[in-house]
Amino acid sequence: MEFEDGPTGYPGFRVDRPPRLRALPITLRRIGRAKMTGIRFFSATVRGESFLFEPWLVTFVEERDRMRCVGVYRTDDESPDDDPAEPWLCVRRSVWERDADIDRAEQADDLRSYLAAGPQIVDRFLLTNRIRHPHVAEVTDAAISALADGVSVEPVRRPDSEWQYVEVDLADDRSMASIAYSPIVTRSDVLESVLSTWLPAVEDLADGDGLAPDGPLRISIERSVPELVNAQLWVQGRRTDRPEGT
Numbered sequence: 001m002e003f004e005d006g007p008t009g010y011p012g013f014r015v016d017r018p019p020r021l022r023a024l025p026i027t028l029r030r031i032g033r034a035k036m037t038g039i040r041f042f043s044a045t046v047r048g049e050s051f052l053f054e055p056w057l058v059t060f061v062e063e064r065d066r067m068r069c070v071g072v073y074r075t076d077d078e079s080p081d082d083d084p085a086e087p088w089l090c091v092r093r094s095v096w097e098r099d100a101d102i103d104r105a106e107q108a109d110d111l112r113s114y115l116a117a118g119p120q121i122v123d124r125f126l127l128t129n130r131i132r133h134p135h136v137a138e139v140t141d142a143a144i145s146a147l148a149d150g151v152s153v154e155p156v157r158r159p160d161s162e163w164q165y166v167e168v169d170l171a172d173d174r175s176m177a178s179i180a181y182s183p184i185v186t187r188s189d190v191l192e193s194v195l196s197t198w199l200p201a202v203e204d205l206a207d208g209d210g211l212a213p214d215g216p217l218r219i220s221i222e223r224s225v226p227e228l229v230n231a232q233l234w235v236q237g238r239r240t241d242r243p244e245g246t
Helices: 025-037 098-107 111-117 134-148 189-205 225-230
Strands: 013-015 039-046 049-063 066-074 089-097 122-128 163-171 176-181 218-221 233-235
Touching (some): 025 039, 025 049, 025 066, 039 089, 089 189, 163 189
């Protein structure tokens, strides 16, 4: 699916001289992470009707050479008698691969243009509902129920952990919470058990067949990616640190 271009600009800031960029792995990683985690909402038009999808359960997992953002988003007006042709759920899988990104960046004629609008992230989106894909709703309901009972972390030392960093955002009628930790130095048995079941179920579904939108999905983001890679920032006449990745 394509995205419509969002408006550029960031309230309270102005664009100064673009900073120098190099195709360093840490630069690519930071820009890729900002693109993946900066998305807040999706909207789409199906059969002439507009739908807004808000985060239900969204995870971000950072590994040594890969980052994944997997999420289930939902509308706020679903009912048991809904039309099976209407998309009440949006499943998302976004993946950044370090080696592939480095290769593309090194071959790009213009690194700044590549970072602003290039194929850094591989995205898959599926519009569906509980009738067409009941399993995604079931596993998400079960995951949120388990997490709503409480999540604790304890200090450990796991330098060989596959997961380097984890973020989880959940929101429904029972609870709303954001969790972030590094499995290298801490452990959460409940969260890791839940994600080991939920992640593969949702990731696999993103490759399935869903409801077709009338046009591109539209997104709401915290900040425009072109500005992220092009601007030094000034706030009320005072220069701030450069954006991540510069």
